[in-house]
Amino acid sequence: MPEALHELSAPALVELYRRREVSPVDVARSVLGHVERWEHHLHALFLLRPEQVLEQARASEARWLKGQPLGPIDGVPVTLKDNIATRGDPTPLGTAATELVPATADAPPAARMRESGGVLLAKTTMPDYGMLSSGLSSYHALARNPWDRSRTPGGSSSGAGAAAAAGYGPLHVGTDIGGSLRLPAGWCGIFTLKPSLGRIPIDPPYTGRAAGPMTRTVADSALFMEVLSRPDDRDSMSLPPQQIAWSTFECGPERLRGLRIGLLLEAGCGLAVEPEVRAAVEHAARLFERAGAVVAPMKPFMTQGMLDGMDYFWRMRSHVDMRALPAEVKARVLPYIQKWADSAAGLTGEATFRASHQFHLTRVAAVNACRAFDYVISPVSPVPAFPAELPSPTNDPLRPLEHIGFTVPFNMSEQPAASINCGYTSTGLPIGLQIAGKRFDDLGVLQVSRAFEQIREAQRPWPQPPSEAMAHVD
Structure with missing residues (x-):
């Protein structure tokens, strides 16, 4: 049975556009129809405007008929995360406390997408200020995981993860400062690359913050990197423009032969790794070994003090930001986020400095631990997707980051790190494998991910919208 257009x-x-066998308008209609069947169950999108989608698709169709596409994704449906500004649209940052002012310009990922002819399907939902690893938001409806709608898609790129898994077209953009690309990718069974810091320009830039592609396949992300990595001088931390042949990501399992792979099974902080997650990652390690890689165990390099320090610093940052809000505006923020930020009120200047120093210590520890290896594999998260209604796995604002011990160090060390599905729990929830490389080796991480994509077991079919007769009220 041929794939539906929205699945391609x-x-x-x-x-297909090049051969004039399919029109971007046909694809847009297919995606919109699929979204209509799925979206009231998932709440992955906002600013969905079908007429504007079709208008963009018609313009792309005209370009293809003239043989003049704007770029490598002309006519391909794309979603952008709420916090990536699009000109003329509000940027609520997932919270009801934001004043809804139209953005005056496209943020870099949005600008690159438009310059290449991508068709903006919609923006995707996120939690308040991006400070949760769930789809709980005071502004957006509760986002849910397509594999099990009682579970979270993760966060903070919540809607993007759900949209990719649900088949809302092939290309999605999220952001990540501690795991916000890789956690939803892992819990939704999709692929993502958190690139080296500065590889994809972003505005506003911030220590550890990266934008990245979220897709079903490595090939989709590689193609999207060609677009998203183009320079933009608004990012003060962007890397110098570099000609990277993203198309050369394609390789076979022989790419793994002789590689030195570090196997990290304990984060050194936070929640313990659940047995099913550990088993799936250990199985992935054996697949690497069968392909000729040399896999060696790694000792944990993170500490609880590092994780707590970053947490305390982020609490203080949010406390300062929210203290500037009028009381009635602050009251609109999720209570969990308010409690988390307010807990920093008593931190002294010295305590805040010591907390901030943990970012540097984390960076040094990650680089030193990875030095002996070409790549490092680990769980993305110690736990599978948790109940959708919870803000975090612990549901405790004083222990909110206990699940990011594997992901956050690679934000601070600026290393590229991907998430790719490596198995399923007994209840059918995806389990993410993190593949991290040395700084600037984004292409290598894509190549190793592509090789693993070929040696892993056959994947389960993507989730489909429930029939109306079977659907329950979410």
Whole structure:
């Protein structure tokens, strides 16, 4: 049975456009119809405007008929996370406390997408200020995981993870400062690359913050990197422009032969790794070994003090930001986030400095631990997707980050790190494998991810919208 148009990869769609066998308008209609069947169950999107989608698709169709596409994703449906500004649209940052003022310009990822002819399907939902690893928001409806709608899609790129898994077209953009690309990717069974800091320009830039592609396949992310990594001088931390042949990500399992792979099974802080997660990652390690890689165990390099320090610093940052809000505006923020930020009220200047120093210590520890290896594999999260209504796995604002011990160090060390599905729990929830490389080796991480994509077991079919007769009220 041929795949529906909304299920096709970006490279496949572009080839069909080139051969004039399919129109971007056909694809837009297919995606919109699929969204209509799914979205009231998932709440992945906001600013969904079908007429504007079709208008963009018609313009792309005209360009393809003239043989003049704007770029490598012309006519391909794209979603952008709420916090990536799009000109003329509000940027609520997931919270009811934000004043809804239209953005005056596209943020860099949005600008690159438009310059290449991508069709903006919608923006995607996120939690308040991006400070949760769930889809709980005071502004957006509660986002849910397509694999099990009682579970979270993760966060803070909540809607993007759900949209990719649900088949809302092939290309999605999220952001990540401690795991916000990789956690939803892991829990939704999709692929993502958190690139080296500065590889994809972003505005506003911030220590550890990165934008990245969220897709079903490595090929889709590689194609999207060609677009998103183009320079933009608004990012003061962006890398110098570099010609990277993203198309050379394609490789076979032989790419793994002889590689030195570090296997990190304990984060050194936070929650213990659940047995099913550990088993899936250990199985992935054996697949690497069978392909000729040399896999060696790693000792944990994170400490609880490092994780707590980053947590305390982020609490103080949010406390300062929210203290500037009028009381009636602050009251609109999720109570969990308010309690978390207010807990920093008693921190002294010295305590805040010591907390901030943990970012540097984390960076040094990560680089030193990875030095002996070409790549490092680990769980993305110690736990599978948790109940959708919870703000975090612990549901405790004083222990909010206990699940990011594997992901956050690679934000601070600026290393590229991907998430790719490596198995399922007994209840059918995806389990993410993190593949991290040395700083600047984004292409290598894509290549190793592509090789693993070929040696892992066959994947389960993507979730489909429930029939109306079977659907329950979410």
